[in-house]
Amino acid sequence: MSQFSLKQQRLNQGVEYLKNKQLQQAIAVSRSLNHDYPDCANSWYFTNQVALASGNLNVALTSLDKACALNNNPNWQLQLAKLALQGQQYAKAKKLVQQLSSQTLSANQDNQLALLLSQLDSPKLAIQHYQSAINKDASNHQHYYSLGAVQRHQGDLVDAERSLTKAIELNPRDVDAHCLRVDLRKQTKQGNYIEQLHSLVDQSLSAKDTVQVQFALAKSYEDLQQYEHAFKHLDKGCQLRRKHLNYDINQDTKIIDSIKETFDANWLQQHGSTPVDNNSLAPVFIIGMPRVGSTMVDQLLAMSQQIQPLGELNHFSSVLSQLTRQLKKPINSAQQFVRCASEVDFAQLGQRYSQSVQQQFSEKLVDKRMFSDKLPLNYLYVGLIKAAIPNAKFIHVQRDPMDTCYAVYKTLFQQVYPFSYEQTELAQYYVAYRQLMQHWQQLCGDSIYQLQYEDLVADPQQQGKALYQFLQLQWHDNYANIENSSTHVTTASASQVRQSIHNKSVNKWRHYQQQLQPMQNILQQADLLDSE
Structure with a gap:
């Protein structure tokens, strides 16, 4: 039997092990293949597949990197770029997509590359590759849907509607396209x-x-x-x-209680001495519940040339999770995670957060003083952020409690906010959120700017000026015209934020006052509603 046949036979056996989820046997085959045939691209690709099945991202990255060095396969390069992005190796991901952009690709490969470009915050290039995919395969409805989604994020709502309509013409059962089209206007x-x-x-x-x-x-x-x-x-x-949904509201409220108990005044006093890194940009965290106008506030900040909006980032929680796991302590519950999180090196946490943001958005942050991170759930980490990044500032956006809860209730989220689909659970979560924010206000109040949505839409000039003053930025009256902003928006507000600031959403919940009684009762019991 030839060396090639023997190698292929071993590789086939390994693939069979992997297919049958016999991971230990598959790992043994991959190791022996890489030892005996270090120049075989297919062996390294097989190792990548075994590593992914084993949940080992680092080995998956290094093995696929070796496979790509031996075989310039665009599909493998696309997978490698995706893994690099997943592993927060942004420079590597950007280099790979740049290389792929100059290659001759299939329609499907153009589509995958466009998605990566969109995730790397290069929407204009993403649109070019979606259009390239359409030129090569005009009968594929998915290309038109993907193009429409990015056009929506860019604020090109007319073009987005046209693209989504074409997707529906090609596939009348494309539910995603039908529903996104309704959201455009x-x-x-x-x-x-x-x-x-x-x-x-x-x-x-x-x-x-x-x-x-x-x-x-x-x-x-x-x-x-x-x-x-x-x-x-x-x-x-x-x-x-x-x-x-497999969800228990009690788990979330217990986590919030655990945060309040763990990160108290004594803890903050012990961990509040992290030196300010004068070489890093000052982050501005826009926090609160979802659907309270945070995207509008972010657009208001984007009008200044001194601050760069970066959208909803999960960088802080991701770095916190990494450092917490490195403590090598048993974590069998969310409450145990909270306690372990209080023991990480907060100076390192702040440095790694800043580094990860800088790596991903290096081009955008040139000549900027600040950047904004508008992930609402960062409200959970206010005390931790303050300990890790002393020069961080927070904008807490609030809205009438009933308007807030109704706005959340009527929004279909993809993977987050499981509390939002049942009125009593939503109201209970809102109560817990308000209690935690009251806790943070007592501990870190000087760094938290309280911004009321209703005040902002009633007088954007005055409220915008006061907000800019808090951030020590210069205000210009034309900044209130946020509809002129060209910022890329990927959140649920991507369509609405292209409008001028208005008050049409104030008191919208009152159209459903009778139907929303279960929600209202809980908020009243918590004394969170104004007497009427």
Whole structure:
């Protein structure tokens, strides 16, 4: 038997082990292949697959890197760029996508590259590659959907609607395209997609697709001011979504209680001596509940040339998790994680957070004094952030509690905020959030700017000026015209934020006062609602 045949036979055996989830045997085969055939690209690629199945990202990266060095395979390079991004190796991911951009790719490869470019905050290049994919395969509805999604993030809402409509023409059952198209603009009597959405409901859809369509119908009917129809579909969507979630509100409230108990005044006094790194940019964290106007605030900050908005980053929690795991202590519950998190090296935490942000956004941060991180859930970490990054500032955006909870309730989130689909759970979470923010206010109040949504939309000039003063930035009256901003927005507010600042969403919950009684009762019991 030839060396090639023997090598292939061993490789086939390893693939069979991997297919049958016999990981130890697959690992043994991969090691022997790499030892005997160090110049075999397929062996290193097999090692990559074994490492991924074993959850070893570092080995997966290094082995695929070796495979790509031996074989210039675009599919492997795309996978390597994706893994580099997952491992927060941003410079490596950027170099790979730059190399791929100059190669001749298939339509599917162009689509994958465009997604990576979008994730690396290069939307214009992403659009070019989606359009290249369409030129090569104009019958694929997914290319048009992906193009429409990035155009929406860029604020090109007319082009986005055109792309999504084309996706639906090619695949009338493309539920994602139907629902995203509804979100692009306010639906009117003369221009809406209600009939098409109802025709989708009549078909045999998956639970996930049914939920999406129900939320899209709720949004459409609310735009048309048909509030009973709107809430009927919203209620159906929320009930079905909640049915398929494994979630316990008590776990979240216990975690918040544990945060308050662990990170108290004594803890902050012991850990509040981290020196300020004068070489790093000052981060501004926009925190609070989702759907309270944080994207609007971020756009307001983006009008200045001195601060760079970076969207919703998970960098702080990611670095915190890494450092906590390195303590090598048993973590079998979220409460244990909270306690272990209090013991990490906070100077190192701050440095690694700043480094990870700088690595990913180095080009954008040139000549900037500050950057903003608008992930709402960073409110959980205010005390930890302050200990790790002493020059960090916080903008706590608040909105009327009922308007906040209703806005969250009517939004279909992808992977986050599982508390948002049942009224009592949502209200209970809101109460816990307010209690934690009161705790942080007592400990770190000088660094937290309280911004009320209703005040901002009523007088953007005065409120914007006061906010800029807190950040020690210069205010200009034209900054209130946030509709002129060209910032890339990837959150649920991507369509709405292209409008000028308005007060049309104030007191919107009152259209459903009777239906939202369970939510209102809990907020009243917590003394969070103004007396009427």
